[in-house]
Amino acid sequence: MSALLADADTRAGARLFHRCAACHTIGRGAPDLNGPNLYGVLGAPVAGNRPNFAYTQVLRSVGGEWDPERMDAWLRNPQELVPGNRMAFAGIPDARERADLIAYLGSQGSQPSRHRPSSGQAN
Secondary structure, three states: OOOHHOOOOHHHHHHHHOOOOOOOOOOOOOOOOOOOOOOOOOOOEOOOOOOOOOHHHHHHHOOOOHHHHHHHHHOOOOOHHOOOOOOOOOOOOOOOOHHHHHHHHHHHOHHHHHOOOOOOOOO
Protein backbone atom coordinates (compact mmCIF):
# COMPACT_ATOMS: atom_id res chain seq x y z
CA MET A 1 0.00 0.00 0.00
CA SER A 2 2.88 2.41 0.72
CA ALA A 3 3.97 2.42 -2.93
CA LEU A 4 0.41 3.03 -4.11
CA LEU A 5 -0.09 5.83 -1.60
CA ALA A 6 3.06 7.55 -2.86
CA ASP A 7 1.36 8.03 -6.23
CA ALA A 8 -2.24 8.31 -5.03
CA ASP A 9 -4.58 10.84 -6.60
CA THR A 10 -6.76 12.69 -4.08
CA ARG A 11 -9.03 13.97 -6.86
CA ALA A 12 -9.76 10.40 -7.92
CA GLY A 13 -10.31 9.59 -4.24
CA ALA A 14 -12.80 12.44 -3.94
CA ARG A 15 -14.74 10.99 -6.86
CA LEU A 16 -14.64 7.55 -5.22
CA PHE A 17 -15.93 9.04 -1.98
CA HIS A 18 -19.29 9.54 -3.71
CA ARG A 19 -19.80 5.79 -3.14
CA CYS A 20 -19.43 6.46 0.59
CA ALA A 21 -21.60 9.58 0.65
CA ALA A 22 -24.85 7.59 0.90
CA CYS A 23 -23.88 6.82 4.51
CA HIS A 24 -20.98 9.15 5.42
CA THR A 25 -20.19 12.86 5.36
CA ILE A 26 -16.65 14.21 5.43
CA GLY A 27 -16.86 17.96 6.09
CA ARG A 28 -15.68 19.60 9.30
CA GLY A 29 -18.72 19.72 11.57
CA ALA A 30 -20.93 17.80 9.14
CA PRO A 31 -23.49 15.48 10.72
CA ASP A 32 -23.27 11.74 11.05
CA LEU A 33 -25.59 9.77 8.80
CA ASN A 34 -26.01 5.98 8.93
CA GLY A 35 -22.22 5.99 9.28
CA PRO A 36 -20.04 8.50 11.10
CA ASN A 37 -18.66 11.68 9.59
CA LEU A 38 -15.18 10.77 8.33
CA TYR A 39 -13.51 14.17 8.72
CA GLY A 40 -10.15 13.55 10.38
CA VAL A 41 -10.53 9.76 10.40
CA LEU A 42 -6.92 8.84 9.50
CA GLY A 43 -4.92 8.80 12.70
CA ALA A 44 -8.08 8.75 14.82
CA PRO A 45 -8.94 5.83 17.10
CA VAL A 46 -11.02 3.08 15.54
CA ALA A 47 -14.60 3.76 16.65
CA GLY A 48 -13.44 7.00 18.21
CA ASN A 49 -13.50 9.64 15.50
CA ARG A 50 -17.05 10.69 16.44
CA PRO A 51 -17.71 10.40 20.20
CA ASN A 52 -21.49 10.64 19.86
CA PHE A 53 -21.82 8.04 17.09
CA ALA A 54 -23.26 4.65 18.12
CA TYR A 55 -20.38 2.41 17.02
CA THR A 56 -20.98 -1.30 17.45
CA GLN A 57 -19.31 -3.11 20.33
CA VAL A 58 -17.44 -5.29 17.85
CA LEU A 59 -15.88 -2.22 16.22
CA ARG A 60 -15.15 -0.56 19.57
CA SER A 61 -13.31 -3.72 20.63
CA VAL A 62 -10.82 -3.50 17.74
CA GLY A 63 -8.66 -0.82 19.36
CA GLY A 64 -5.83 1.06 17.71
CA GLU A 65 -6.24 3.76 15.14
CA TRP A 66 -7.08 4.16 11.49
CA ASP A 67 -3.67 4.13 9.83
CA PRO A 68 -3.37 3.70 6.05
CA GLU A 69 -2.78 -0.06 6.28
CA ARG A 70 -5.80 -0.68 8.51
CA MET A 71 -7.95 1.61 6.35
CA ASP A 72 -6.80 -0.34 3.28
CA ALA A 73 -7.90 -3.63 4.86
CA TRP A 74 -11.22 -2.05 5.92
CA LEU A 75 -11.94 -0.66 2.46
CA ARG A 76 -10.98 -3.97 0.82
CA ASN A 77 -13.47 -5.94 2.93
CA PRO A 78 -14.99 -4.49 6.12
CA GLN A 79 -16.60 -7.78 7.15
CA GLU A 80 -13.32 -9.67 6.81
CA LEU A 81 -11.42 -7.15 8.92
CA VAL A 82 -14.13 -6.78 11.59
CA PRO A 83 -16.68 -9.60 11.36
CA GLY A 84 -20.10 -8.53 12.61
CA ASN A 85 -19.72 -4.80 12.00
CA ARG A 86 -22.76 -2.94 10.62
CA MET A 87 -21.15 -1.45 7.53
CA ALA A 88 -23.20 -2.70 4.60
CA PHE A 89 -20.47 -2.30 2.01
CA ALA A 90 -18.88 -5.10 0.01
CA GLY A 91 -15.54 -3.34 -0.29
CA ILE A 92 -13.30 -2.01 -3.05
CA PRO A 93 -11.29 -4.78 -4.71
CA ASP A 94 -8.97 -2.46 -6.67
CA ALA A 95 -5.88 -1.49 -4.62
CA ARG A 96 -5.27 1.67 -6.70
CA GLU A 97 -8.80 2.90 -5.96
CA ARG A 98 -8.35 2.17 -2.26
CA ALA A 99 -5.08 4.14 -2.23
CA ASP A 100 -6.73 7.10 -3.95
CA LEU A 101 -9.60 7.02 -1.46
CA ILE A 102 -7.21 6.75 1.51
CA ALA A 103 -5.24 9.73 0.19
CA TYR A 104 -8.47 11.71 -0.07
CA LEU A 105 -9.52 10.74 3.46
CA GLY A 106 -6.08 11.80 4.66
CA SER A 107 -6.49 15.18 3.02
CA GLN A 108 -9.72 15.85 4.93
CA GLY A 109 -8.77 16.97 8.43
CA SER A 110 -6.54 14.06 9.37
CA GLN A 111 -3.43 14.64 11.46
CA PRO A 112 -0.43 14.55 9.08
CA SER A 113 1.91 13.51 11.87
CA ARG A 114 -0.19 10.43 12.55
CA HIS A 115 -0.29 8.96 9.05
CA ARG A 116 1.83 8.99 5.94
CA PRO A 117 0.23 11.44 3.52
CA SER A 118 0.54 10.75 -0.15
CA SER A 119 2.89 12.74 -2.31
CA GLY A 120 0.50 12.37 -5.23
CA GLN A 121 -1.68 14.99 -6.77
CA ALA A 122 -3.42 17.51 -4.52
CA ASN A 123 -7.10 18.44 -4.58
